[in-house]
Amino acid sequence: NAGVMQNPRHLVRRRGQEARLRCSPMKGHSHVYWYRQLPEEGLKFMVYLQKENIIDESGMPKERFSAEFPKEGPSILRIQQVVRGDSAAYFCASSSGSSSYEQYFGPGTRLTVT
Amino acid sequence: AQSVSQHNHHVILSEAASLELGCNYSYGGTVNLFWYVQYPGQHLQLLLKYFSGDPLVKGIKGFEAEFIKSKFSFNLRKPSVQWSDTAEYFCAAWFSGNTPLVFGKGTRLSVIA
Numbered sequence: 001n002a003g004v005m006q007n008p009r010h011l012v013r014r015r016g017q018e019a020r021l022r023c024s025p026m027k028g029h030s031h032v033y034w035y036r037q038l039p040e041e042g043l044k045f046m047v048y049l050q051k052e053n054i055i056d057e058s059g060m061p062k063e064r065f066s067a068e069f070p071k072e073g074p075s076i077l078r079i080q081q082v083v084r085g086d087s088a089a090y091f092c093a094s095s096s097g098s099s100s101y102e103q104y105f106g107p108g109t110r111l112t113v114t
Numbered sequence: 115a116q117s118v119s120q121h122n123h124h125v126i127l128s129e130a131a132s133l134e135l136g137c138n139y140s141y142g143g144t145v146n147l148f149w150y151v152q153y154p155g156q157h158l159q160l161l162l163k164y165f166s167g168d169p170l171v172k173g174i175k176g177f178e179a180e181f182i183k184s185k186f187s188f189n190l191r192k193p194s195v196q197w198s199d200t201a202e203y204f205c206a207a208w209f210s211g212n213t214p215l216v217f218g219k220g221t222r223l224s225v226i227a
Contacts (some may be wrong), residue, residue, distance in 0.1 A: 033214055042118075042204055043158075045214035063211055091158065093215075101146045101165075101208035105217060107157035 004094050004106035005074075010085060012073075014111045019079040019086070022108045025094030031055075032075040033103060037089040046090075049075060050097075082113045116141045116209045120218035127195050127225050133220050135190040137179075137205030145211035147188040149179055152202045152220075163205075164188060175199070200225045 005024040014020050017058050019073040023030050031050055049069035050054040060067065064082075069075040079086055093103035121136040137159025139145060149161040169181040179190045188205060205218040 042217035
């Protein structure tokens with residue numbers, strides 16, 4: 001019974017490059033959440049998606065960040081033209097439709113921008 | 115605004131000492147509460163959760179937490195810590211009407227021999 005999967009686990013990008021982070025939810029889950037953990041901080045919500053829909057993106061920076069959850073395949077968090085301040089751990093969580101408060105977390109992707 | 119506060123940034127304990135980590139939330143409505151643990155280099159794992167019912171919740175690895183509504187608190191406890199409990203502990207809340215979890219900043223626990 002596979003849990004939430006994220007890849008890559010570690011990603012190094014130079015300033016100005018693009019970063020793509022992938023998340024496959026738990027089997028049977030159709031809701032995906034992205035959180036960012038900055039050093040010495042707790043997790044901050046970024047975006048909530050269901051299949052083919054963005055439900056809540058109130059935590060997403062207005063520029064350079066985008067997310068999608070296509071009908072087939074994993075959810076993707078995309079960061080264009082990365083800057084040093086984007087260095088963080090990005091966690092994905094998933095839930096079933098009936099209990100959005102019961103979220104299961106993936107191992108995270110640690111993004112380092114050099 | 116709805117928020118979760120963890121008062122202790124870093125706690126250092128000797129093995130076998132008792133642990134209590136504070137967590138408070140600000141919201142007057144229905145709330146579901148969680149404690150997560152993050153061992154070094156690993157992902158978040160759910161320790162325990164409170165939705166309703168008995169305010170004293172038992173979790174994995176000997177942890178428990180007590181929901182005190184009048185104090186808006188959900189403190190985590192363990193009677194006797196072990197070196198393997200060294201980790202970061204996050205309190206989180208789900209507030210009714212919202213979807214994402216709101217996390218506290220975390221408490222780093224270091225257990226020394």
